[in-house]
Amino acid sequence: MKLSDHPTVKAYKEQKSQPITSPAILEAAVLKQMALDAGADDTGLIDLSRDTMAPYRQDLLDVMPDAKSAMVLAVRLNQTPLRSSVHSIADNEFQQAIKNIKGIERQLVTQFKKIGIKACSMSVGFPMEMSRWPQKVWLTCDKVFAIEAGLGQMGYNRLVLHPRYGAAIILGTIILSNDCNQYDRPLAFNPCVECGLCLKVCPTGAVKKTNNFDFTSCYSHNYRERLGGFLNWVEQVVDSKTPAEYRRKVSDSETFSMWQNLSIGAQTRCDRCIAVCPAGDESIGEFIDDRKSYTNQYLKKFKNLPETIYVVKGSDAEQHVLSNFPEKQVKYISNGLRPLSAEMFLGSLAHIFQTNQSEGLNAVYHFSFTGNENLAGTVIIREKTISVQEGLAGKADLHVTADSNTWIKFLAQEKNLVIALATRKIKIKGSPMLLKKFAKCFPS
Numbered sequence: 001m002k003l004s005d006h007p008t009v010k011a012y013k014e015q016k017s018q019p020i021t022s023p024a025i026l027e028a029a030v031l032k033q034m035a036l037d038a039g040a041d042d043t044g045l046i047d048l049s050r051d052t053m054a055p056y057r058q059d060l061l062d063v064m065p066d067a068k069s070a071m072v073l074a075v076r077l078n079q080t081p082l083r084s085s086v087h088s089i090a091d092n093e094f095q096q097a098i099k100n101i102k103g104i105e106r107q108l109v110t111q112f113k114k115i116g117i118k119a120c121s122m123s124v125g126f127p128m129e130m131s132r133w134p135q136k137v138w139l140t141c142d143k144v145f146a147i148e149a150g151l152g153q154m155g156y157n158r159l160v161l162h163p164r165y166g167a168a169i170i171l172g173t174i175i176l177s178n179d180c181n182q183y184d185r186p187l188a189f190n191p192c193v194e195c196g197l198c199l200k201v202c203p204t205g206a207v208k209k210t211n212n213f214d215f216t217s218c219y220s221h222n223y224r225e226r227l228g229g230f231l232n233w234v235e236q237v238v239d240s241k242t243p244a245e246y247r248r249k250v251s252d253s254e255t256f257s258m259w260q261n262l263s264i265g266a267q268t269r270c271d272r273c274i275a276v277c278p279a280g281d282e283s284i285g286e287f288i289d290d291r292k293s294y295t296n297q298y299l300k301k302f303k304n305l306p307e308t309i310y311v312v313k314g315s316d317a318e319q320h321v322l323s324n325f326p327e328k329q330v331k332y333i334s335n336g337l338r339p340l341s342a343e344m345f346l347g348s349l350a351h352i353f354q355t356n357q358s359e360g361l362n363a364v365y366h367f368s369f370t371g372n373e374n375l376a377g378t379v380i381i382r383e384k385t386i387s388v389q390e391g392l393a394g395k396a397d398l399h400v401t402a403d404s405n406t407w408i409k410f411l412a413q414e415k416n417l418v419i420a421l422a423t424r425k426i427k428i429k430g431s432p433m434l435l436k437k438f439a440k441c442f443p444s
């Protein structure tokens with residue numbers, strides 16, 4: 001058969017004579033109404049060319065090279081299940097809302113195609129680009145996009161607070177190949193009422209009044225069954241010589257919990273900072289009308305709940321649980337976060353720095369890496385803050401020169417420091433105590 005006689009080709013040629021044409025510029029109001037009709041609770045549009053989108057643009061263009069706009073969607077979560085101290089009920093609500101928003105995105109992309117608009121739904125949460133691990137595995141930064149799209153502002157709890165639904169939202173993004181006639185801008189006010197309840201309820205101390213959200217403390221506990229927590233569990237399985245040894249490390253309940261995560265999808269262990277948050281029109285009344293009753297009802301039950309909090313030994317989180325939550329018990333784990341290169345090591349330090357562990361340490365560290373990687377960096381730890389810069393700057397209190405491969409293996413506990421020092425794969429100039437104090441700031 002000639003190609004031109006093939007039924008598909010013939011149908012294509014017929015359809016080409018009556019093409020569905022989309023307008024070059026899309027009507028924002030029409031798109032938004034479609035999103036609301038599909039089940040979204042709110043939506044906003046962003047032009048990808050704006051300056052604030054520069055750090056995120058390439059990941060979107062890799063997915064759809066002609067992407068010009070992004071539609072950000074919000075689906076509300078019901079507060080009652082989120083506020084239940086029975087966490088499986090909260091997890092079920094998250095799972096259903098995530099399923100909903102994924103369905104809405106898919107439905108919209110299909111509808112857009114029918115009217116000639118090319119669109120692609122981005123992943124909500126998982127799946128992520130795991131081949132990039134431990135670097136950025138997500139393609140969209142939904143929180144940043146939601147702020148840009150005017151859907152809310154960041155609260156103390158590092159969640160986007162919607163003016164109506166507060167922290168109780170799930171976010172998703174669809175990218176579009178056209179420009180729109182109108183775009184949204186960040187909200188002029190922050191729905192966070194600075195009540196501090198998220199600081200008080202957070203069992204790991206990750207939420208702070210400053211911008212220094214302690215990512216690793218939250219991640220180690222809340223994501224115990226995901227990502228690095230899962231890596232750590234696999235290593236516990238591999239390291240156990242007998243079933244009895246495995247059971248000493250991991251209780252049957254934890255093994256079932258891991259099975260549940262693997263079977264029905266990733267869940268979390270905490271999310272109390274969402275549960276207690278009174279931000280947004282829907283919750284604020286209950287808080288304003290009777291703060292005492294609100295606090296008793298939603299904060300105290302979580303604070304006093306006996307439960308296991310997963311922490312890295314020697315972390316700020318460990319200190320926080322032991323000092324503030326007598327009803328809770330800590331379980332020591334590794335968070336599975338380990339750099340795979342010297343560059344990644346330097347790049348991750350500011351994110352995993354444990355403020356309180358650096359108490360009393362004021363020092364400048366120089367790192368010079370050789371071998372596979374040739375690079376240098378300066379780390380300054382001063383008054384419980386850290387700064388990291390490329391190259392060697394200022395006068396070092398301790399200078400570490402290391403073969404990059406050996407250094408990474410040492411961090412992963414695959415190489416012994418004493419042997420590395422003896423074989424001069426790692427050299428230090430300065431007091432070894434400073435290296436010990438440095439390590440204390442980054443337990444993993």
Ligand code: SF4
Binds near residue numbers: 203271273
């Ligand atoms: S999820 Fe839990 S540990 Fe993480 S910030 Fe919220 S309250 Fe803290």
Ligand code: SF4
Binds near residue numbers: 155156191198276278
């Ligand atoms: S709990 Fe209070 S302080 Fe925390 S984010 Fe919500 S409104 Fe802001």
